[in-house]
Amino acid sequence: MGGTVSQVIKSNHPQFQVRDFILSNNGWQTYAVSKGETLRKLDPTQAPLSYSLGVLGMPGLTAYAALLDIGQPKESETVVVSAASGAVGAVAGQIAKIKGARVVGIVGSDDKRDYIVKELGFDVGINRKTQELDAALKEAAPNGIDVYYDNTAGAILEAVLQQINLGARIPLVGLISEYNATSTPSGPNLMPLLIKRALIKGFLVGDYQHRFNDFLRDVSGWLQSGQLKYREDVVVGLENAPHAFIGLLRGDNFGKLIVKVNDDPTTA
Secondary structure (H helix, E strand, O other): OEEEEOOOOOOOOOOOOOEEEEEEEEOOOOOOOOOOOOOOOOOOOOOOHHHHHHOHHHHHHHHHHHHHHHHOOOOOOOOEEEEEOOOOOHHHHHHHHHOOOOOEEEEOHHHHHHHHHOOOOOOEEEOOOOOOOHHHHHOOOOOOOOEEEOOOOOHHHHHHOOOOEEEEEEOOOOOHHHOOOOOOOOOOOOHHHHHHOOEEEOOOOHHHHHHHHHHHHHHHHHHHOOOOOOEEEEOOOHHHHHHHHHHHHHHHOOOOEEOOOOOOHHHH
């Protein structure tokens, strides 16, 4: 379960040498055997190795490709991002800012709201647990919403749909509101999509691997220049992985959740 940063300790593969650092999907274990077909060799001089699990890995590519290829934000447009302090939403919102958009983030605590505004540069933050969404969105986006980067669906999508502009674009990236549902939730009113001739398109990161080189070039450059900031929430010990995963589903994490099994030898 999940991506893993590892170091090669034995290899018969011509593309991977002993002591190489690699990214795999071998999950929660201390050792693994691979044929090498799905491994990605990592450059430890580019960024901390753990970044390949987040901002320079699948979550970062999800933020980059869904926002730019589906959302297509234009300068001065309003972009709303749900789960805005998470590994995907935080990057998507910052990229929207880099592209000149006005960005509104929706989060689940005051600490996270302060973080996305004061640290990441979002224009407005909304605490969905303490603020009434319809009123907060109208105040935060008085000229309507052009792009909604949707990590959650559910009630937030329903509220956003009432305030989308003509030709709005909605990358549907996640369904966080439904992950723990015990029954099929009722759907939102889709009439605004029709009236506003809006686009809502599902996104799976596997369809956008052709964008990986562009993503890695742009996002690593923004990180190095300081235009993009990144936060990790580190849990120490493989034995704590199940508890950390449950906390992730509850929204307890603050930033990209990482389970640290060993120290990063490149930072020693």
